[in-house]
Every structure is written in structure tokens, then in C-alpha cells.
Amino acid sequence: DVKVTQSSRYLVKRTGEKVFLECVQDMDHENMFWYRQDPGLGLRLIYFSYDVKMKEKGDIPEGYSVSREKKERFSLILESASTNQTSMYLCASSLLNLAGGPGDTQYFGPGTRLTVL
Amino acid sequence: AQKVTQAQTEISVVEKEDVTLDCVYETRDTTYYLFWYKQPPSGELVFLIRRNSFDEQNEISGRYSWNFQKSTSSFNFTITASQVVDSAVYFCALSEARNTDKLIFGTGTRLQVFP
Numbered sequence: 427d428v429k430v431t432q433s434s435r436y437l438v439k440r441t442g443e444k445v446f447l448e449c450v451q452d453m454d455h456e457n458m459f460w461y462r463q464d465p466g467l468g469l470r471l472i473y474f475s476y477d478v479k480m481k482e483k484g485d486i487p488e489g490y491s492v493s494r495e496k497k498e499r500f501s502l503i504l505e506s507a508s509t510n511q512t513s514m515y516l517c518a519s520s521l522l523n524l525a526g527g528p529g530d531t532q533y534f535g536p537g538t539r540l541t542v543l
Numbered sequence: 544a545q546k547v548t549q550a551q552t553e554i555s556v557v558e559k560e561d562v563t564l565d566c567v568y569e570t571r572d573t574t575y576y577l578f579w580y581k582q583p584p585s586g587e588l589v590f591l592i593r594r595n596s597f598d599e600q601n602e603i604s605g606r607y608s609w610n611f612q613k614s615t616s617s618f619n620f621t622i623t624a625s626q627v628v629d630s631a632v633y634f635c636a637l638s639e640a641r642n643t644d645k646l647i648f649g650t651g652t653r654l655q656v657f658p
Contacts, residue, residue: 435586457644466552466650467650468634468648468649468650468651469634469646469648470648471645471646474644474645476644484645514586516586516588518588520644522644531578531590531593532590532646533590534580534587534588534589535587536585536586536587537586537587539586
């Protein structure tokens with residue numbers, strides 16, 4: 427079974443702090459994703475990565491950065507946390523879409539509920 | 544533009560009732576993929592089904608069934624004889640052939656099943 431783990435289930439930080447959210451997957455997936463989930467807005471893609479040291483912006487990258495130094499690990503960084511970044515953060519992974527291929531199912535971690543005071 | 548609409552924000556039913564969750568999508572691609580995920584109170588999204596645009600056959604898996612209709616751009620999900628354990632938020636999602644690594648999610652439907 428695919429397993430995606432996230433470093434914390436709950437996190438409380440103060441405005442201006444630098445925050446690291448870690449995600450690890452154990453299925454040798456090329457793709458990794460970070461989403462945030464807010465009531466009434468569904469899931470919105472922040473960043474994704476299709477290879478080590480590669481990253482692409484999603485729909486709402488402002489205020490975030492990412493790091494992928496190893497294939498199994500994808501970190502989301504809030505350089506200076508703000509109260510509007512209080513949210514549920516979900517990490518996902520999937521196999522890389524081969525050219526012309528159908529793409530693969532994304533598998534999700536349990537989420538990190540971040541509160542910024 | 545690509546979009547997924549789940550018009551039902553919240554549905555409440557009593558155990559053993561049947562319930563249908565609606566999903567309407569928009570895309571200009573002729574090749575695309577549709578998904579349903581379940582998010583129980585624990586928070587983790589659980590994959591339920593993936594369907595490609597060329598396969599309009601309905602699918603049944605136990606108490607779950609999915610009705611895909613291209614004519615109405617809908618991919619509805621029915622739970623038969625609902626149970627309390629079905630209580631969760633359910634998300635419908637779309638990926639397009641031009642960029643199948645990205646999912647576009649609907650806003651979710653919260654289902655509450657009461658005993």
C-alpha cells in the first residue's frame with residue numbers, strides 16, 4: 427500500500443515564524459504535491475514537483491516555497507507565517523505521467539492542521 | 544476553462560437511506576479523467592475511483608455506484624443503504640489529458656449519516 431506521511435497532524439505557530447511542513451512517501455513516486463484545504467474552497471494546489479530539485483507553481487504559490495532534495499521527501503516552507511495561512515495542508519504523491527499516458531492516481535497523507543496566531 | 548462543481552454543500556440522511564452526491568465538470572479536452580475521494584474525520588483523502596472519458600459504463604463496488612454521463616458532464620456517486628461510517632466529506636476531481644498530473648477539485652460535499 428502507498429503510504430504518505432506528514433510530520434505533524436497539528437501545528438501552532440506565531441506570525442512571522444518560519445514554518446516547515448514535511449512530507450515523505452514510500453512508493454518511489456516521482457510526483458509530489460502540496461495542497462491547502464479551506465472550507466468552501468476545496469483543495470487548492472500550492473506547488474508540485476515531478477523530480478528531485480524540480481518544482482512548479484500551482485494555483486496559489488504566493489507566500490510559500492518548497493524543497494525536494496530527495497525523491498521521497500517534499501517540504502513546504504512558509505518563510506514568514508501569516509494568519510491567512512491558517513489552514514489544513516495536504517501532501518500527495520503519484521507516479522509520473524508518461525507521455526501520452528493517463529496519469530496516475532494521487533495518494534494523500536493525513537494532513538497537517540496549521541494555526542498561525 | 545476546467546472546473547468541477549459540487550453544488551451540494553451538506554447532505555444529512557438516516558442510516559439505510561440511499562444518497563446521491565452530484566458532480567458536474569467542465570473541460571475542453573476530449574480526453575480527461577474523473578475521480579472521487581472520501582475524506583473521513585481523520586483527515587486523509589482516500590481514493591475511491593478513477594474513470595476515463597472514453598469509458599461511460601457505470602461502475603458498482605459494493606454499496607457504491609457511479610453514474611458517468613458525458614451528455615450532461617456529470618459523474619454522480621450513489622451510496623446504497625448508507626451507514627454511519629459513510630459520514631465524510633466527498634470530493635470529485637478532474638484531470639485533463641494535457642496535464643494529467645494535476646487534479647482540479649470540487650469544493651466537496653459533507654455527508655452525515657445518522658443512526
